[in-house]
Amino acid sequence: MTPRPSPRLALALALPLALGACGLKPAPEIATPPPELPGAFFHAPTGETGASLASLLPREDQAFAALAETAMERAPSLAEALARIDLARGRAARAGAERLPNVTADASLREQRINPAQFGEAGASGLIPRNLTQYGANVAASWDPDLFGQLRAKERAALARIDASSAQAAAVRNALLAEIAASVIDWRTLDARRAALEADEAAASRLAALAATREMAGLAPGFDRVRAEAQASASGSRLAALESERVRIVGRLVALTGMDAAGVSSALAATGPAAEVPEAPMALPSELLANRPDVLAASAELAASDADLAAAARARFPRLTLSAVIGLLAFDPENLFDSNSIVGNLTAGVAGPLLDFGRIEAEIDSAAAGKRAAFAAYRGAVFQALGDAEAAYGLIEASDEEAQKAVRERDQLDRAAALADVRYRAGLADFLTVLEARRAADASGERAAAAIGRARRARVLLWQALGGDPPAASPSEGGAAVE
Template sequence: MRRLPSALAGALLPLTLAACIANPAPEIATPAPDLPPAFLYQPEGAAGAELAALMPQGDPAWRTLSEAAIAEGPSLAEALARIDSARAGARRAGADRLPNITADGDVTRNRINPAQFGQAGQQGFIPREQSSYGANIVASWDPDLFGELKAQERAAIARIDAASAQAQGVRLALLAEIAASVTDWRVLDARAAAIEADGTAARQLASLAKVREDAGIAPGFDRVRAEATASSSAVRLAALDSERARLIGRLVTLTGQDGASVRAALAVPAPALAPASAPAGLPSDLLANRPDVAAAAASLAASDADLAAAARARFPRITLSGVIGLLAFDPEDFFDSDSIIGTLTAGIAGPLLDFGRVGAGIDAAAADKRAAFAAYRGAVFTALGDAEAAYGVVTAADNEARLSVAERDQLTRAASLAETRYRAGLASFLEVLEARRAADASGERAAAALGRAQRARIVLWQALGGDVMASAAPTD
């Protein structure tokens, strides 16, 4: 009968080894995405342009509000908290690879029936009640011979990178939203200036019509139509207030500042809109610059480490543990040498018949890795599509702005010539009024077109991955 344990161990060893080699981790290919050599709509001769120039760097409101958003913006604070959470997870995974040492103490009072010990209990040799006093230090350690804990730590570290990249993405989106809102505000200023100029010209025209009416050389209807044109300009100017209120509310949400502070920042004068040249870039640069691509790559690395950890669960785990403590039945004997107790244990445990549990874990981790790779490829081609579209929109917006400015200049000159001819009696008031209305609309259109050109550059800045060092403080 004494040979049974050895025989049992010999019988179980092949099963244990079989469990170790079952359910191997599948090989999942993750080839690098095939990117084009250049962007289709990238402008020529823009190699010297800087990415930071795409943002309204010269606008004091942009600097003030972006700094406030970085310091106090609620969306960024949430993203930074997720980084802290990921770091805590990595520290926990690293700590799991080190010995775990605990301490405990107890006082126990037991009451028994001495009769259970037979004659000795009935004769009073066994006490009915007994108190014990104990204190222990317990240490345990998994040497992680097969690397499961190390793989889990790699996954946790990769998730820090993913959380950091996601926070950078939130930061860039936040800065882009603020830049777009500030740009929209400056466009409103430019539109307001154009409308005010239109109103001034209409009032001057009404004054001229009044003079000619008083002189009896023009009907009063001319003056009324000129005054109606001036009133139309006032209505257009008043309509801008609702757009200003919307922008202030948006900036309050983005920056975490009150409305008065936002309004004060926007009240500081800024240079006129002058869109900068779009910088040249390579599609391959998106892999390093885009936060969403970096986050997807880190998530893929984490899923790869998770798959490795799941595969290593097939192997046995060896645990070393030890206990040293004191146990006494009288407080006075607590520190006697006879009260010292201890235990040293080495254990091994591994899958034998788990009925597919380990295999299911490996399959789930493999599926997660395939999903992470698909998400990574999706992020890469999303970045490529964003950059291609942004370059194309910049080109189209620049053409629109150029044509709108030329149209404004031509129609303004035509209105001036019509008014001169009217003063000389060579043109009718209707011709002057029609030329004035055409010029009035062109000024506002040109301001809006310049704003769209600047906004397109902000979209391009974000699509290319932003300017991390110049636009934001580090996450630590």
């Protein structure tokens, strides 16, 4: 006949549950309303355009392709971000393992010396040995059934932080690609500026040679030659100044890609395609919530903080722990595997807070504050994304207008310089008129090249502001769902 459990035992088991239930109250509610976004970007282009987000980067440029590929393999900042994903995965695996039983095994050899006299007559008769040796081996198992979901909440928080780390890695990747693209565009812009300055220098040198010929023929004073030579020297000094900008670009790419300066210079030496300024793609502000890695990371952190709050609130509930031990115990090695050597026990324990003097409430308050902070950070990320996109669209609009006017100015000044030269050779204008026309035309080509470069750079900023390349699937997707 199976013995019935003692009423006192049942009362002892139920008492912590009753005490815990008396102290329970709902977890604080933290409102997280979605941010309100405008219906469209203020500076977005009107009408439908066929441009895609991917076309905003100079993907056809061999230098960009080579540097970007190397950066994805060697960039220290990206390697650090990927390591943080592995760190988050390890913590999530640990949180998931906490929901499973814990099984341990041990073996022991214990040598004990006792005083038989403490057992009275039995010890004096020699029935109890002075030296006692015990041989044992045990397998122990313990399990928390997680009746109130505290462990499940902790696992949800850990999984959400995998998503946050993955989104942060995507943000680092996008930032790398944007910086490399901007650097390559700057390099190509320097090439265009150098070509324009070399043309200016050549034109000024031709004028100086013409002035020298006229001076030798006694048709013009030496002052005309000196002014023409000074203008050629000015173009030459601007050409020399471009080298300092090239050095800075190489140094920036070394830091971004993890390559040495020789490798970066070799990649940049590849001939680039013709500078094209793609149109800005149409987009809606709501797309920022799905594409921006920093917004996705902030959203995942908000989900993790919500799970942290749930776990803190559920710490007020009692915890049920089941444990069992089965083993072997003998006083002689030969008897260790006898059936009489088998020992074991089975335990069910309940523990809950009784008087913690506000410890759990402090944890709940901290978790609630963490969730409020995470929500504020999420809203900040959303409006940062909105501001970046608005600024990028506005910058494209302004830089496009600047580039169009700079190109128009260059063409008009070149035409004016050519007409002045024709009139001078026909004897209808003096050398000073030709020199002034050439001086006005000088640097207009450089300004136009720089303006086109700024317009191309604005496209890179828009690519990054709109979220860059589509985010990869979350590492936590496809796994077992947490109930």
